[in-house]
Amino acid sequence: MTELGELESHFQEFDKRKTRILVISTDDRENAQKSQAQFPHLKAVADTDQKMCQTLNVMDGEDKAAPTTILVDGQGTVRWLFRPDRFLERLSSAQLLAAIDAHMFVTK
Amino acid sequence: MEIMQKSLSASPPIARSRGRLWLWLGVGLFLLGFVLYFVQAFQFKHLVTPWYMPILFTLGVLLALVSVRQRPTWTRVIASLVLALLCAGEWYFILSMSRLPEYKGTVQVDKKIPEFTTTFADGSSFTEKDLQKGTPTVLVFYRGHW
Numbered sequence: 001m002t003e004l005g006e007l008e009s010h011f012q013e014f015d016k017r018k019t020r021i022l023v024i025s026t027d028d029r030e031n032a033q034k035s036q037a038q039f040p041h042l043k044a045v046a047d048t049d050q051k052m053c054q055t056l057n058v059m060d061g062e063d064k065a066a067p068t069t070i071l072v073d074g075q076g077t078v079r080w081l082f083r084p085d086r087f088l089e090r091l092s093s094a095q096l097l098a099a100i101d102a103h104m105f106v107t108k
Numbered sequence: 109m110e111i112m113q114k115s116l117s118a119s120p121p122i123a124r125s126r127g128r129l130w131l132w133l134g135v136g137l138f139l140l141g142f143v144l145y146f147v148q149a150f151q152f153k154h155l156v157t158p159w160y161m162p163i164l165f166t167l168g169v170l171l172a173l174v175s176v177r178q179r180p181t182w183t184r185v186i187a188s189l190v191l192a193l194l195c196a197g198e199w200y201f202i203l204s205m206s207r208l209p210e211y212k213g214t215v216q217v218d219k220k221i222p223e224f225t226t227t228f229a230d231g232s233s234f235t236e237k238d239l240q241k242g243t244p245t246v247l248v249f250y251r252g253h254w
Contacts, residue, residue, distance in 0.1 A: 025252030057213025
């Protein structure tokens with residue numbers, strides 16, 4: 001949950017870029033609602049039945065989502081994907097903001 | 109037994125404590141590893157692999173072994189074994205257990221995100237079509253509550 005706190009504390013930077021943050025886990029609805037209440041500037045997704053995580057192949061082999069970050073532009077096109085080598089690692093907010101600046105608003 | 113007790117009580121304090129400092133320093137390095145990780149993850153919220161932990165633990169085991177070499181007692185041997193097991197576990201965790209497979213899924217850069225259906229925490233529906241309404245979005249998958 002540390003990473004969600006990191007993202008929440010930088011929400012103004014994401015707002016400046018008119019980018020929303022969706023945080024997705026396989027938690028049940030109750031836990032997802034707790035996350036939503038704790039981090040109000042993020043939008044929590046409760047993928048309890050794992051449909052989204054399985055479709056996008058982000059399961060960690062057990063019943064959890066592997067830490068993965070995907071940037072999607074306003075037309076639904078994937079601009080960037082990051083998967084750390086180890087589940088202990090996460091992108092910092094600074095790294096994520098840099099990735100948004102580098103990949104999200106670039107015309108291809 | 110009586111002879112052993114006499115010999116223990118007769119041995120000078122310096123001989124009995126010889127090498128004890130190394131053992132405590134070794135234990136201290138383990139504690140330092142845990143404290144550093146706590147500060148890194150929860151104070152600075154800097155989530156990177158803590159390679160310093162198994163390195164500090166290894167040094168801690170070496171110091172414990174020095175202590176055993178200087179005065180081999182059962183207490184020191186058992187303490188060293190416990191530290192060595194913790195150290196081995198930490199190396200195994202960092203090198204093997206925590207590894208994630210490279211992403212080889214259906215999501216591809218510069219392609220539309222695949223169709224999916226799920227729900228927001230409030231129960232409302234969320235599909236790939238919601239990502240095509242003009243707002244750039246970051247999808248952050250995380251492990252959830254442990």
